[in-house]
Amino acid sequence: VTGAERDTIHAFDFANDIVQFAAVDAIAAAFTVGSVNKATIDNDLTNIVTAAHLPAHDAVLYTAKTGNLAGHTFLIVDGNGVAGYQTGSDLVIELSGALHTGSISSANFIA
Secondary structure (H helix, E strand, O other), X not given: OOOOOOEEEEOOEOOOOOEEOOOOOEEOOOXXXXXXXXXXXXXXXXXXXXXXXXXXXXXXXXXXXXXXXXXXXXXXXXXXXXXXXXXXXXXXXXXXXXXXXXXXXXXXXXX
């Protein structure tokens, strides 16, 4: 699901819940930078969530710093084995009130 068509999960619990999309090798360091807007989210994520932030086969928690989605947190999962965010290939889930984010691990993801 692309950024523009993303689902929102309320109270996802990283201590107990699983995402079935792709197996994940590691969790990249969470980060907060850049401007993300509803109308341009896919382009914004492509420019912000680069290979330096999302290695191939990994997942990352990203929070927009500015724009009309400022403060929104997204779980982005590599789905095609290519580092960085690619529209239509990688999974984007908006998280609302996520629980135990410090417990995120590769065990939260299965293919």
